[in-house]
Amino acid sequence: MKIVLVIDQFDDANNGTTISGRRFAAALKEHGNEVRVIATGKPADYKYAVRQMKFPPVVEHLVTSQGMRLAIPNKHVFEKAAAWADVVHFMMPSPLAVMGLKHVERLGIPHTAAFHCQPENITFTFHMGNSKRANDFVYEKFRDTFFNRFGHIHCPSKMIADQLRQHGYTSQLHVISNGISPQYTYGKLPKEDWMQGYFNVLMVGRYAGEKRQDVLIEAAARCRHAKEIQVILAGKGPLEKKYRQMAEKLPNPVVMGFYEPERLLDILHMADLYVHTSDAEIEGMSCTEAFACGLVPVIAVAPRSATSQFALDERSLFPGGDSGALAERIDWWIEHPRERQEMELKYAEHAKQYTLERSIELTEEMFRQVIEEQKELNQTKP
Numbered sequence: 001m002k003i004v005l006v007i008d009q010f011d012d013a014n015n016g017t018t019i020s021g022r023r024f025a026a027a028l029k030e031h032g033n034e035v036r037v038i039a040t041g042k043p044a045d046y047k048y049a050v051r052q053m054k055f056p057p058v059v060e061h062l063v064t065s066q067g068m069r070l071a072i073p074n075k076h077v078f079e080k081a082a083a084w085a086d087v088v089h090f091m092m093p094s095p096l097a098v099m100g101l102k103h104v105e106r107l108g109i110p111h112t113a114a115f116h117c118q119p120e121n122i123t124f125t126f127h128m129g130n131s132k133r134a135n136d137f138v139y140e141k142f143r144d145t146f147f148n149r150f151g152h153i154h155c156p157s158k159m160i161a162d163q164l165r166q167h168g169y170t171s172q173l174h175v176i177s178n179g180i181s182p183q184y185t186y187g188k189l190p191k192e193d194w195m196q197g198y199f200n201v202l203m204v205g206r207y208a209g210e211k212r213q214d215v216l217i218e219a220a221a222r223c224r225h226a227k228e229i230q231v232i233l234a235g236k237g238p239l240e241k242k243y244r245q246m247a248e249k250l251p252n253p254v255v256m257g258f259y260e261p262e263r264l265l266d267i268l269h270m271a272d273l274y275v276h277t278s279d280a281e282i283e284g285m286s287c288t289e290a291f292a293c294g295l296v297p298v299i300a301v302a303p304r305s306a307t308s309q310f311a312l313d314e315r316s317l318f319p320g321g322d323s324g325a326l327a328e329r330i331d332w333w334i335e336h337p338r339e340r341q342e343m344e345l346k347y348a349e350h351a352k353q354y355t356l357e358r359s360i361e362l363t364e365e366m367f368r369q370v371i372e373e374q375k376e377l378n379q380t381k382p
Contacts, residue, residue, distance in 0.1 A: 001034070001086045001087060001364070001367060002034045002087075003085065003086065003087055003367065004036050004081045004082075004084070004085040004088045005021060005024070005035065005036075005091060006090045006091060006097050006100055007021045007091040008069055008070050008094050009040055009041075009071075010025075010041065017116045019261075020091075020116060020178050020285070021037070021091050023356065024363075027359075027360045028360060036048060038050060038071075038078070040052040040071045048081050049077075050074045051074070052069050053070040053072050070095065070096070071094065071096040072096070075099065078100045078103040082103060082109045086110065086371055087367045088100070088104050088111045088112075089113070089114065089154075090112070090150075092117045093117065093142050093147065098145060101149060105149070108377070110370045111370070111374075112367065113150045113154070114154040115164065116156070116282065117142075118281070118282050119139050119142070120210045121208070121210065121280070123138060125208065125238075129280065139163070140167065143167060143168055143169055148170055148171065150171050151172060151370060152172050152366055152369065152370050153171045153173050154176055155282075156178050157177070157282055159309070174366045177288075177354045177358075177359050178283055179354060179356030179358065179360065180288050180289055180292050180355060181356050182355070182356065183265060184268075184293055185292060185293065185348070186293060186345070186348035187269050187293065188294065189269040190270070191270050194255070195270055195271075198229065199225065199228045199230070199272050199273070199334050200229075200230050201216070201229055201273045201274075201330060202232045202234065202267065202290070203216055203232070203233055203275045204235060205235050205276075205278065206237040207233070207235055207236060207237030207239040207240045207242075207256075208237045208238065208239060209239065210280040210281075211278050211279075212279050212320075212321065214242075214243065215321060217254070218246075219275075219327040220330070222323060222324060223334075224327075225334045225335075226251050227251045229250075229334075230254075230255065231247065231252075231254045231255070232255045232271065233255070234264055234267065236258040240256065265293070268289065269294070271290075271295055273295065273333055273340075275299075276297055276299045276307050278305050279300070279305060279320055279321065280302070281302075282306060284299075284307030284310070287307050287310060291347035291350065291351055292348060292354075294348045295344065296344055297316050298316055298318060298326065299311050299316055299317055300318060300321070300326075301317050301318065301319055305320065312343065315329065315339075316329075316343075
């Protein structure tokens with residue numbers, strides 16, 4: 001198939017949607033498909049380049065601190081891409097995608113969408129993440145301006161598919177994991193000097209309100225074994241300064257920074273425990289990649305997060321936002337190294353059912369279905 005991915009930012013892998021998009025594109029190519037993208041950045045053989053939106057400095061900082069860039073819609077680019085494509089897949093409901101959807105509809109080109117941007121990713125930025133009214137408004141805006149114009153939507157988890165149904169989304173929903181790349185496999189590396197002598201607790205994610213790294217910092221401070229713990233927060237985002245200030249009370253300095261995938265893979269193979277504190281999460285690929293590498297996870301149970309679905313037992317769960325309960329879980333895993341080693345192997349085996357290979361096969365089935373449906377629809381048009 002000839003597949004076009006519409007994704008505002010593709011070049012820099014510094015946010016979840018872009019990371020998923022790059023991995024998705026590479027895997028589709030490995031399956032024998034031709035893939036091009038419509039995105040900002042430098043022109044390339046695989047890319048229909050569009051210009052980046054510019055905002056006033058305050059807004060620009062807000063957008064880029066989330067690891068995002070937004071594109072200026074360009075109808076000529078979409079007409080050119082649509083003339084080549086068998087199917088156009090939209091990764092997020094940005095202005096670029098909303099405009100592009102109008103063109104592929106007019107041209108009768110098969111099209112699908114993915115629901116990667118949870119409303120809470122937006123509302124937490126404006127300190128309204130816990131407002132049901134604000135989140136419902138975003139769900140409804142997404143629905144009416146974009147998603148209900150598709151026949152098929154990719155949902156990375158059952159949780160988000162249920163949310164879409166509850167908010168009146170009428171498309172056929174395909175629950176397909178984003179998939180764990182094959183390089184994330186069980187393995188242990190000797191700890192580097194900066195990790196030596198510590199029980200290293202890792203979390204990966206943007207420093208943003210819904211991710212709740214503050215709960216991990218507070219929990220680490222409350223642990224009986226606090227003096228043994230080194231907290232590693234892999235990521236970047238607008239709350240970095242706040243979290244660094246919070247972490248000053250920890251017995252050992254917090255480690256914060258953004259790591260390229262290859263470097264992060266090494267850290268996953270050296271750390272001792274993975275913690276996932278998010279209040280809102282469509283799937284939680286960073287957690288699945290961690291336990292695929294052999295890290296036991298401790299995951300927040302929260303109504304707007306799907307990640308707790310991956311836990312194998314109660315020892316890997318804690319009530320979302322409860323730093324005291326998380327501290328108890330961390331202490332337990334520190335005090336029971338044999339059980340932790342046993343569960344590392346079980347989690348690595350558990351990860352094999354969420355392979356990227358299987359996700360691509362299911363996504364290709366969705367593409368073939370929409371191509372056939374559009375063909376029939378085009379034949380019935382006068």
